[in-house]
Amino acid sequence: MKNRKILAGPYLFWAMSFIIIPLLMILYYGLTDKNGSFTLNNLSQMTTPENLKALGLALLLSFISTLICLVLAYPLAMILAEKNMNQTSFIVLIFILPMWMNFLLRTLAWQTLLEKNGVINSILNFLHLPEQSIINTPSAIVLGMVYNFLPFMVLPIYNVLSKIDKDVIHAARDLGANTAQTFFKIIMPLSIPGIISGITMVFVPSLTTFVISDLLGGSKILLIGNVIEQEFKQGSNWNVGSGLSLVLMLFIIASMALIAKYDKNGEGNTF
Amino acid sequence: MIKSTAKKIYLFLIFVLLYAPIITLMVLSFNNTKTRSKWNGFTGKWYLQLFQNKDIMNALYTTLIIAFLSALIATLIGTAAALGIQAMRTKARTLLLGVTNIPMLNADIVTGISLMLLFIACRFTLGFSTILLAHITFNIPYVILSVMPKLKQTSKRTYEAALDLGASPSYAFRKVVLPDIMPGIFSGFLLAFTMSLDDFVITHFTKGPGIDTLSTKIYSEVRKGIKPEMYALSTIMFLTVLILLFLVNMTPDDPKVKKAAVHAPAGKFRKFSRFFFHRFAPAAIMLVIVIGGFVYGSSSGNMSGEKVIVYNWGDYIDPEIITMFEDETGIDVVYEEYETNEIMYPKVQSGAIAYDVVCPSDYMVQRMIENDLLAEINYENVPNLKYIDDIYMEMSKQYDPENKYSVPYLWGTVGILYNKKMVDEPVDSWNILWDEKYTDSILMQDSVRDAFAVALKSLGYSLNSTDLDELEAAKKLLIKQKPLVQAYVIDQVRDKMIGNEAALGVIYSGEALYCQKENPDLEYVIPKEGSNLWIDALVIPKNAQNKKNAEAFINYLCRPDIAKMNFDYITYSIPNSAGRELIEDESMRESNIAFPDISQLKNCETFNFLGDENEIIYNQLWREIKSK
Numbered sequence: 061m062k063n064r065k066i067l068a069g070p071y072l073f074w075a076m077s078f079i080i081i082p083l084l085m086i087l088y089y090g091l092t093d094k095n096g097s098f099t100l101n102n103l104s105q106m107t108t109p110e111n112l113k114a115l116g117l118a119l120l121l122s123f124i125s126t127l128i129c130l131v132l133a134y135p136l137a138m139i140l141a142e143k144n145m146n147q148t149s150f151i152v153l154i155f156i157l158p159m160w161m162n163f164l165l166r167t168l169a170w171q172t173l174l175e176k177n178g179v180i181n182s183i184l185n186f187l188h189l190p191e192q193s194i195i196n197t198p199s200a201i202v203l204g205m206v207y208n209f210l211p212f213m214v215l216p217i218y219n220v221l222s223k224i225d226k227d228v229i230h231a232a233r234d235l236g237a238n239t240a241q242t243f244f245k246i247i248m249p250l251s252i253p254g255i256i257s258g259i260t261m262v263f264v265p266s267l268t269t270f271v272i273s274d275l276l277g278g279s280k281i282l283l284i285g286n287v288i289e290q291e292f293k294q295g296s297n298w299n300v301g302s303g304l305s306l307v308l309m310l311f312i313i314a315s316m317a318l319i320a321k322y323d324k325n326g327e328g329n330t331f
Numbered sequence: 332m333i334k335s336t337a338k339k340i341y342l343f344l345i346f347v348l349l350y351a352p353i354i355t356l357m358v359l360s361f362n363n364t365k366t367r368s369k370w371n372g373f374t375g376k377w378y379l380q381l382f383q384n385k386d387i388m389n390a391l392y393t394t395l396i397i398a399f400l401s402a403l404i405a406t407l408i409g410t411a412a413a414l415g416i417q418a419m420r421t422k423a424r425t426l427l428l429g430v431t432n433i434p435m436l437n438a439d440i441v442t443g444i445s446l447m448l449l450f451i452a453c454r455f456t457l458g459f460s461t462i463l464l465a466h467i468t469f470n471i472p473y474v475i476l477s478v479m480p481k482l483k484q485t486s487k488r489t490y491e492a493a494l495d496l497g498a499s500p501s502y503a504f505r506k507v508v509l510p511d512i513m514p515g516i517f518s519g520f521l522l523a524f525t526m527s528l529d530d531f532v533i534t535h536f537t538k539g540p541g542i543d544t545l546s547t548k549i550y551s552e553v554r555k556g557i558k559p560e561m562y563a564l565s566t567i568m569f570l571t572v573l574i575l576l577f578l579v580n581m582t583p584d585d586p587k588v589k590k591a592a593v594h595a596p597a598g599k600f601r602k603f604s605r606f607f608f609h610r611f612a613p614a615a616i617m618l619v620i621v622i623g624g625f626v627y628g629s630s631s632g633n634m635s636g637e638k639v640i641v642y643n644w645g646d647y648i649d650p651e652i653i654t655m656f657e658d659e660t661g662i663d664v665v666y667e668e669y670e671t672n673e674i675m676y677p678k679v680q681s682g683a684i685a686y687d688v689v690c691p692s693d694y695m696v697q698r699m700i701e702n703d704l705l706a707e708i709n710y711e712n713v714p715n716l717k718y719i720d721d722i723y724m725e726m727s728k729q730y731d732p733e734n735k736y737s738v739p740y741l742w743g744t745v746g747i748l749y750n751k752k753m754v755d756e757p758v759d760s761w762n763i764l765w766d767e768k769y770t771d772s773i774l775m776q777d778s779v780r781d782a783f784a785v786a787l788k789s790l791g792y793s794l795n796s797t798d799l800d801e802l803e804a805a806k807k808l809l810i811k812q813k814p815l816v817q818a819y820v821i822d823q824v825r826d827k828m829i830g831n832e833a834a835l836g837v838i839y840s841g842e843a844l845y846c847q848k849e850n851p852d853l854e855y856v857i858p859k860e861g862s863n864l865w866i867d868a869l870v871i872p873k874n875a876q877n878k879k880n881a882e883a884f885i886n887y888l889c890r891p892d893i894a895k896m897n898f899d900y901i902t903y904s905i906p907n908s909a910g911r912e913l914i915e916d917e918s919m920r921e922s923n924i925a926f927p928d929i930s931q932l933k934n935c936e937t938f939n940f941l942g943d944e945n946e947i948i949y950n951q952l953w954r955e956i957k958s959k
């Protein structure tokens with residue numbers, strides 16, 4: 061059995077070259093200027109009013125969409141866990157299958173749905189309801205985030221809920237707890253690992269997206285992801301871009317720490 | 332009863348949310364028009380055209396090959412790693428699993444950027460191999476996390492028992508461990524394949540010129556309107572997978588049925604059908620896709636090895652011309668597109684990719700000359716230059732004083748396109764873009780110089796102003812305008828104006844002509860305060876590897892019949908009278924929008940390069956506007 065460890069060798073090498081070293085590269089670029097000497101200027105770029113605003117807005121929007129995802133996903137996960145349907149077919153249905161239609165196209169389709177003369181407004185018109193104009197507003201971006209990342213919230217919560225021992229719930233009921241009590245005292249505390257994992261799986265990609273804000277925000281709304289993308293792809297200032305990425309990494313590391321604390325055994329894994 | 336109905340409704344609503352866009356895309360794939368914003372009757376033509384569209388088919392096969400290879404390699408490395416990790420002590424295991432979590436939890440943008448920095452530092456040419464490496468990297472964790480739980484469930488004792496009974500370790504592994512973890516490996520592979528297929532962000536940062544996956548292809552098409560063939564392709568892919576899954580799930584899975592089936596007379600048939608649906612059909616379809624990909628990929632390469640790397644504006648050439656050029660000269664064209672001058676410049680400047688032909692606008696040509704990025708064109712290799720009218724060569728001296736570096740490609744003006752049904756007053760001034768009547772119905776250009784030109788001109792200043800007070804005033808004006816603006820767009824003006832989404836839009840003259848063809852309610856005007864008169868010119872960067880071929884390509888584009896083909900396709904004005912004479916449609920040939928009398932455009936100016944310093948000021952002010 062001992063030499064089985066060697067099997068992890070190629071992966072170890074791979075992780076070193078393509079996960080660790082690249083992150084160190086960001087660190088290097090983020091802490092140096094164009095001539096390669098040490099500086100903290102790139103990090104302090106985050107505090108310019110424009111970047112601060114982009115970060116603040118990104119935090120706000122990703123917070124809102126995480127909250128909405130949680131509220132939508134929890135009942136869904138409960139219903140599905142109750143039904144005890146075949147797990148693979150369910151994952152496929154909400155997760156894998158949509159991915160075969162490209163992520164950009166799916167998000168773009170929301171433009172067609174939300175536009176002034178779009179599908180939703182045509183339906184509202186038909187029903188003589190007031191038109192909604194949410195395309196190119198922060199609301200549209202939140203919708204795009206919720207739409208894209210909802211499965212990442214449902215799956216971990218579902219995984220945890222379906223593993224809860226039914227006897228524990230029965231015992232609570234036998235001892236006289238009502239539905240609400242059972243939920244708050246038993247089910248919810250037991251599902252914390254799934255919730256935490258779901259929150260990070262939604263929060264981090266929402267915080268850092270530039271595509272969704274690009275497609276649904278009409279280029280009027282800059283999130284921190286857009287700022288970084290532009291530094292790399294348009295402004296060509298890789299040092300500042302790396303510096304800003306480093307600041308973002310703080311939020312990511314915080315999420316990882318949160319997971320490590322609440323989900324020690326990986327119960328809330330998405331897959 | 333009420334509760335269960337409520338649950339059903341809830342489930343239904345969530346599925347509507349998740350599947351509404353997918354249904355939309357399917358419907359759009361049958362829409363008989365190029366624009367996304369209106370329904371024009373049912374057609375199946377996009378499905379036929381899809382298979383003739385070389386670009387999309389190439390992107391499809393690149394996507395599939397990368398997904399297949401990266402999933403395969405990731406499955407091998409990941410499964411081995413899972414076996415190894417399981418044998419480790421707790422501390423090492425936690426550490427390694429922590430590292431495994433990084434690509435999953437880390438933001439895509441950070442992962443993509445970090446890999447890009449690595450590849451560039453190692454002098455890897457960005458291209459197919461870098462995308463593949465990146466995809467393997469983010470796929471391995473999915474495999475490990477799928478295999479680990481299955482490994483935990485396998486009992487060590489069975490394996491040890493097999494060893495005790497005399498099996499060699501590898502035999503015991505194959506016969507005992509592998510069958511147990513096979514479902515995990517398989518689902519890991521499937522997950523990796525799907526993730527690779529759907530990835531955009533990481534590919535965006537690690538790809539090079541001339542290679543596109545479906546995602547990056549779509550992203551570059553977003554600005555100019557998605558080709559309907561793309562919807563058709565997505566629909567086909569989606570339905571293929573749906574049918575595959577249906578087949579897999581349709582087979583008799585119930586153990587009772589299985590048992591009965593084996594003993595029943597028809598058992599053999601059942602067994603066969605199970606084998607067929609479960610293993611053979613999915614495997615066969617996969618095989619066809621992948622082998623097709625390799626065959627297709629190898630057949631499209633040109634044997635001569637001669638090539639020219641062209642970096643042009645999005646949708647700025649008739650694709651037929653590229654094919655004709657390749658056929659006539661045997662030179663392979665690697666074609667890539669950009670949306671604005673500002674996106675193009677750093678790419679050429681960084682030298683990471685050696686382009687052979689680029690098509691910057693006037694002021695950008697000047698900037699590239701001043702920063703010594705351009706090679707002198709050897710005009711002996713461009714005899715067709717004689718077809719370019721003198722007046723344009725004269726105009727181009729504004730940015731290329733000695734006519735040494737550039738050949739005019741297309742030209743035009745910037746003006747307001749408005750919808751006669753939504754705007755009843757006469758439009759002759761930029762000021763209408765600040766009229767609150769049209770709140771949320773105005774489309775502005777999403778590029779620094781174009782946006783500032785509108786504001787500066789409406790204030791009566793030069794659009795080449797470097798006066799800080801004037802710029803500050805222009806900034807204030809643009810900020811004031813922002814609440815009225817529906818969106819900042821580039822080529823999307825076209826779709827939105829055609830679809831009656833907006834009343835007024837700032838647009839290039841060539842686009843205006845196209846829009847009028849599609850929607851006769853639209854009218855184009857050059858405001859009286861004056862506007863921008865621009866020329867886009869073909870240049871050769873200094874680090875070009877195939878200068879001869881680049882000159883051949885430029886020469887080809889100057890040929891009158893080719894210029895005429897271009898005009899028919901993209902409706903931008905050509906600086907080529909011989910070509911103009913060939914245009915059959917008289918209304919187009921004599922169009923005031925396409926070929927205005929240049930001497931009449933008194934207030935119009937050409938952009939100048941204002942120096943790197945001022946460039947930074949402009950960008951800074953623009954960012955302030957965008958973040959307001």
